[in-house]
Amino acid sequence: SFGYRKQFLNTSTLSVTINDFPGIVTSLVKAKMSVVALEQDQKQLEVGARAVTSLLEREASKMPWIGQRPDACDPALLQFTLDFSVLQDADLVIEAVFEDMALKKEIFHKLSAICKPGSFLCTNTSALDIDEIASATSRPHQVIGTHFFSPAHVMKLVEIIHGRHTSPITIATAMGLAKTIGKIGVVVGNCFGFVGNRMMAPYRCPAHSWFCTFPPLFPIHTPSISACVYRCTRDSSDPKGPFNPLV
Incomplete structure:
Protein backbone atom coordinates (compact mmCIF):
# COMPACT_ATOMS: atom_id res chain seq x y z
CA SER A 1 0.00 0.00 0.00
CA PHE A 2 1.07 3.61 -0.50
CA GLY A 3 1.28 6.04 2.40
CA TYR A 4 0.45 9.61 1.45
CA ARG A 5 2.41 12.70 2.42
CA LYS A 6 0.93 14.60 5.35
CA GLN A 7 2.15 17.94 3.99
CA PHE A 8 -0.02 17.50 0.91
CA LEU A 9 -3.11 18.35 2.93
CA ASN A 10 -2.31 22.07 2.96
CA THR A 11 -1.14 22.50 -0.63
CA SER A 12 -3.01 24.38 -3.34
CA THR A 13 -4.67 22.46 -6.12
CA LEU A 14 -5.38 23.78 -9.58
CA SER A 15 -7.73 22.31 -12.12
CA SER A 34 -7.55 25.99 -2.28
CA VAL A 35 -8.60 25.73 -5.93
CA VAL A 36 -7.92 27.85 -8.99
CA ALA A 37 -10.21 26.74 -11.79
CA LEU A 38 -8.67 27.55 -15.16
CA GLU A 39 -10.27 27.62 -18.59
CA GLN A 40 -9.00 28.66 -22.00
CA ASP A 41 -11.76 31.04 -23.10
CA GLN A 42 -14.18 33.39 -21.36
CA LYS A 43 -17.39 31.65 -22.44
CA GLN A 44 -16.30 28.26 -21.13
CA LEU A 45 -15.07 29.87 -17.93
CA GLU A 46 -18.45 31.52 -17.31
CA VAL A 47 -20.33 28.28 -18.02
CA GLY A 48 -18.01 26.34 -15.71
CA ALA A 49 -18.21 28.94 -12.94
CA ARG A 50 -22.01 28.82 -13.00
CA ALA A 51 -21.98 25.01 -12.91
CA VAL A 52 -19.55 24.87 -9.98
CA THR A 53 -21.41 27.57 -8.03
CA SER A 54 -24.70 25.75 -8.56
CA LEU A 55 -23.24 22.44 -7.36
CA LEU A 56 -21.66 24.05 -4.30
CA GLU A 57 -24.92 25.76 -3.34
CA ARG A 58 -26.76 22.47 -3.75
CA GLU A 59 -24.20 20.64 -1.62
CA ALA A 60 -24.30 23.39 1.02
CA SER A 61 -28.08 23.11 1.28
CA LYS A 62 -27.66 19.49 2.38
CA MET A 63 -25.46 20.42 5.35
CA PRO A 64 -27.43 20.93 8.58
CA TRP A 65 -24.78 22.88 10.49
CA ILE A 66 -24.07 26.60 10.14
CA GLY A 67 -20.63 28.04 9.52
CA GLN A 68 -19.20 24.94 7.89
CA ARG A 69 -20.78 25.21 4.48
CA PRO A 70 -18.58 25.47 1.38
CA ASP A 71 -18.49 29.05 0.16
CA ALA A 72 -18.32 29.33 -3.64
CA CYS A 73 -17.69 33.08 -3.37
CA ASP A 74 -14.67 32.97 -1.04
CA PRO A 75 -11.69 34.16 -3.15
CA ALA A 76 -9.30 32.50 -0.71
CA LEU A 77 -10.88 29.11 -1.43
CA LEU A 78 -11.95 29.19 -5.08
CA GLN A 79 -10.92 31.39 -7.97
CA PHE A 80 -11.76 31.28 -11.68
CA THR A 81 -9.22 32.48 -14.22
CA LEU A 82 -8.00 32.40 -17.83
CA ASP A 83 -4.41 33.09 -16.81
CA PHE A 84 -2.10 30.10 -17.31
CA SER A 85 0.68 31.86 -15.40
CA VAL A 86 -1.01 30.98 -12.09
CA LEU A 87 0.11 27.40 -12.72
CA GLN A 88 3.72 28.25 -11.90
CA ASP A 89 2.92 28.04 -8.17
CA ALA A 90 0.70 24.95 -8.34
CA ASP A 91 1.55 21.95 -6.20
CA LEU A 92 -0.78 19.73 -8.19
CA VAL A 93 -2.70 20.20 -11.44
CA ILE A 94 -5.74 18.20 -12.55
CA GLU A 95 -6.40 18.37 -16.28
CA ALA A 96 -9.98 17.46 -17.11
CA VAL A 97 -10.59 18.20 -20.78
CA PHE A 98 -12.57 15.78 -22.95
CA GLU A 99 -10.94 12.58 -24.21
CA ASP A 100 -8.73 13.95 -26.99
CA MET A 101 -5.15 12.66 -26.94
CA ALA A 102 -3.73 15.47 -29.08
CA LEU A 103 -5.35 18.11 -26.88
CA LYS A 104 -4.19 16.46 -23.66
CA LYS A 105 -0.61 16.19 -24.94
CA GLU A 106 -0.67 19.83 -25.97
CA ILE A 107 -1.83 20.83 -22.48
CA PHE A 108 0.71 18.61 -20.72
CA HIS A 109 3.53 20.00 -22.84
CA LYS A 110 2.49 23.46 -21.70
CA LEU A 111 2.10 22.35 -18.07
CA SER A 112 5.56 20.80 -18.06
CA ALA A 113 7.06 24.13 -19.13
CA ILE A 114 5.02 26.36 -16.80
CA CYS A 115 4.71 24.40 -13.55
CA LYS A 116 7.45 24.36 -10.93
CA PRO A 117 9.71 21.26 -10.77
CA GLY A 118 7.84 19.68 -7.85
CA SER A 119 4.34 19.94 -9.32
CA PHE A 120 2.32 16.79 -9.89
CA LEU A 121 0.42 16.60 -13.19
CA CYS A 122 -2.81 14.59 -13.17
CA ALA A 127 -9.23 5.18 -21.26
CA LEU A 128 -6.29 7.12 -22.75
CA ASP A 129 -2.68 5.93 -22.49
CA ILE A 130 -0.96 7.62 -19.54
CA ASP A 131 2.52 6.97 -20.96
CA GLU A 132 1.67 8.71 -24.23
CA ILE A 133 0.33 11.73 -22.34
CA THR A 146 -6.82 10.39 -11.75
CA HIS A 147 -10.06 9.09 -13.22
CA PHE A 148 -12.96 10.62 -11.30
CA PHE A 149 -16.14 8.68 -11.97
CA SER A 150 -19.04 10.88 -12.99
CA PRO A 151 -20.66 12.79 -11.39
CA ALA A 152 -17.41 13.46 -9.53
CA HIS A 153 -19.01 15.30 -6.60
CA VAL A 154 -21.18 12.22 -5.91
CA MET A 155 -19.24 9.13 -6.97
CA LYS A 156 -16.65 7.86 -4.49
CA LEU A 157 -14.33 5.93 -6.79
CA VAL A 158 -11.17 7.43 -8.29
CA GLU A 159 -8.90 5.26 -10.42
CA ILE A 160 -5.25 6.18 -9.80
CA ILE A 161 -3.46 5.13 -13.00
CA HIS A 162 0.33 4.98 -12.96
CA GLY A 163 2.43 4.92 -16.10
CA ARG A 164 5.73 3.21 -16.80
CA HIS A 165 7.73 6.05 -15.26
CA THR A 166 5.33 7.31 -12.57
CA SER A 167 7.19 7.56 -9.26
CA PRO A 168 5.96 6.03 -5.98
CA ILE A 169 5.66 9.50 -4.40
CA THR A 170 3.42 10.62 -7.28
CA ILE A 171 1.17 7.61 -6.71
CA ALA A 172 1.16 8.26 -2.97
CA THR A 173 0.26 11.91 -3.50
CA ALA A 174 -2.65 11.03 -5.79
CA MET A 175 -3.89 8.51 -3.23
CA GLY A 176 -3.56 11.17 -0.54
CA LEU A 177 -5.62 13.58 -2.62
CA ALA A 178 -8.37 10.99 -3.02
CA LYS A 179 -8.44 10.37 0.73
CA THR A 180 -8.41 14.08 1.54
CA ILE A 181 -11.52 14.75 -0.56
CA GLY A 182 -13.37 11.71 0.74
CA LYS A 183 -12.87 9.43 -2.26
CA ILE A 184 -11.75 5.83 -2.55
CA GLY A 185 -8.55 5.67 -4.57
CA VAL A 186 -7.76 2.46 -6.45
CA VAL A 187 -4.27 2.06 -7.92
CA VAL A 188 -4.43 0.74 -11.48
CA GLY A 189 -1.83 -0.15 -14.09
CA ASN A 190 -1.79 1.62 -17.44
CA CYS A 191 -3.84 -0.89 -19.42
CA PHE A 192 -6.75 -0.73 -21.84
CA GLY A 193 -9.93 0.30 -20.03
CA PHE A 194 -8.13 0.38 -16.66
CA VAL A 195 -10.33 -1.44 -14.09
CA GLY A 196 -13.85 -0.03 -14.29
CA ASN A 197 -14.36 -0.30 -18.04
CA ARG A 198 -12.68 -3.72 -18.23
CA MET A 199 -14.99 -5.06 -15.52
CA MET A 200 -18.01 -3.66 -17.36
CA ALA A 201 -17.07 -5.19 -20.73
CA PRO A 202 -18.47 -8.72 -20.04
CA TYR A 203 -21.70 -7.09 -18.81
CA ARG A 204 -22.08 -4.90 -21.89
CA CYS A 205 -21.22 -7.51 -24.53
CA PRO A 206 -24.44 -9.59 -24.16
CA ALA A 207 -26.51 -6.40 -24.33
CA HIS A 208 -24.74 -5.31 -27.52
CA SER A 209 -25.24 -8.78 -28.98
CA TRP A 210 -28.95 -8.65 -28.14
CA PHE A 211 -29.37 -5.31 -29.91
CA CYS A 212 -27.52 -6.59 -32.98
CA THR A 213 -29.77 -9.65 -33.11
CA PHE A 214 -33.09 -7.80 -32.82
CA PRO A 215 -32.62 -4.27 -34.23
CA PRO A 216 -35.73 -4.33 -36.48
CA LEU A 217 -37.96 -5.24 -33.55
CA PHE A 218 -36.54 -2.83 -30.99
CA PRO A 219 -34.79 0.28 -32.38
CA ILE A 220 -32.29 1.31 -29.72
CA HIS A 221 -33.72 4.78 -29.10
CA THR A 222 -37.40 3.87 -28.85
CA PRO A 223 -39.28 4.01 -25.53
CA SER A 224 -39.99 0.27 -25.85
CA ILE A 225 -36.34 -0.74 -25.80
CA SER A 226 -35.52 1.77 -23.06
CA ALA A 227 -38.28 0.39 -20.86
CA CYS A 228 -37.23 -3.19 -21.56
CA VAL A 229 -33.57 -2.56 -20.73
CA TYR A 230 -34.54 -0.64 -17.59
CA ARG A 231 -36.75 -3.49 -16.34
CA CYS A 232 -34.04 -6.07 -16.95
CA THR A 233 -31.30 -4.07 -15.25
CA ARG A 234 -33.55 -3.01 -12.39
CA ASP A 235 -34.27 -6.66 -11.67
CA SER A 236 -30.52 -7.35 -11.59
CA SER A 237 -29.92 -4.49 -9.11
CA ASP A 238 -28.46 -2.08 -11.68
CA PRO A 239 -30.71 0.97 -12.09
CA LYS A 240 -28.46 2.64 -14.68
CA GLY A 241 -28.11 -0.12 -17.25
CA PRO A 242 -25.25 -1.33 -19.48
CA PHE A 243 -25.32 1.59 -21.90
CA ASN A 244 -24.76 4.37 -19.41
CA PRO A 245 -21.10 5.25 -19.97
CA LEU A 246 -18.52 4.68 -17.29
CA VAL A 247 -16.78 8.07 -17.38
Missing part, protein backbone atom coordinates in the same frame (compact mmCIF):
# COMPACT_ATOMS: atom_id res chain seq x y z
CA VAL A 16 -6.98 23.08 -15.75
CA THR A 17 -10.57 22.94 -16.92
CA ILE A 18 -13.97 22.96 -15.26
CA ASN A 19 -16.46 23.11 -18.10
CA ASP A 20 -16.89 19.37 -18.63
CA PHE A 21 -16.21 18.22 -15.07
CA PRO A 22 -17.40 20.79 -12.50
CA GLY A 23 -17.83 17.95 -10.01
CA ILE A 24 -14.06 17.67 -9.58
CA VAL A 25 -13.74 21.31 -8.55
CA THR A 26 -16.77 20.94 -6.28
CA SER A 27 -15.20 17.94 -4.53
CA LEU A 28 -11.96 19.84 -3.90
CA VAL A 29 -13.72 22.92 -2.52
CA LYS A 30 -15.94 20.80 -0.27
CA ALA A 31 -12.74 19.41 1.25
CA LYS A 32 -11.61 23.00 2.03
CA MET A 33 -8.79 22.89 -0.50
CA THR A 123 -5.07 13.72 -16.09
CA ASN A 124 -8.73 12.81 -15.72
CA THR A 125 -9.15 10.06 -18.31
CA SER A 126 -11.18 6.87 -18.47
CA ALA A 134 3.44 11.75 -20.13
CA SER A 135 5.68 11.63 -23.22
CA ALA A 136 4.70 15.24 -23.95
CA THR A 137 6.42 16.35 -20.73
CA SER A 138 9.95 16.50 -19.37
CA ARG A 139 8.77 14.91 -16.11
CA PRO A 140 6.95 11.60 -16.83
CA HIS A 141 7.68 10.49 -13.26
CA GLN A 142 5.27 13.18 -12.01
CA VAL A 143 2.43 12.36 -14.43
CA ILE A 144 -0.48 10.19 -13.27
CA GLY A 145 -4.06 9.43 -14.19
